[in-house]
Amino acid sequence: MENDLIIWHNPACSKSRQTLRLLRDRGFEPNEINYQKTPPSTQEIAQVLQKLNLKARDLMRKGQDIYKELNLSDETDELKLIDAMFHYPILIERPVVIKGDKAALGRPPEAVLGIL
Numbered sequence: 001m002e003n004d005l006i007i008w009h010n011p012a013c014s015k016s017r018q019t020l021r022l023l024r025d026r027g028f029e030p031n032e033i034n035y036q037k038t039p040p041s042t043q044e045i046a047q048v049l050q051k052l053n054l055k056a057r058d059l060m061r062k063g064q065d066i067y068k069e070l071n072l073s074d075e076t077d078e079l080k081l082i083d084a085m086f087h088y089p090i091l092i093e094r095p096v097v098i099k100g101d102k103a104a105l106g107r108p109p110e111a112v113l114g115i116l
Contacts, residue, residue, distance in 0.1 A: 005030040005116075007106075008040065008048075008096040016095040019106035023097070028116065030097065039089040045082045048096060051103035056081035059105070060091050067091060 007030040010016045023030055056078050066088045075081055085091045095106040102115040
């Protein structure tokens with residue numbers, strides 16, 4: 001059991017479910033955060049981006065209608081993109097697995113194994 005293992009999880013997403021199952025199959029029981037019901041703060045998003053070594057846009061689901069409605073493809077301000085993910089958590093790519101100062105995007109699910 002790992003108390004410091006967190007997954008930003010969307011139960012409706014197959015990749016998110018596969019990643020959670022992969023972790024559990026290996027004996028890990030992450031703290032599940034349904035990020036759409038309990039969105040991470042802008043500070044948490046910024047910290048995870050740093051751990052992932054990604055820019056905000058790289059963690060965004062660009063195919064979402066709200067991405068287009070907000071004209072986010074034209075936005076260059078990192079803080080504004082992070083703020084959009086906070087206000088519209090559906091924009092956050094999932095799943096994200098966090099362990100201490102490391103994080104991984106579960107696409108493919110096996111990608112998270114490198115931080116365990």
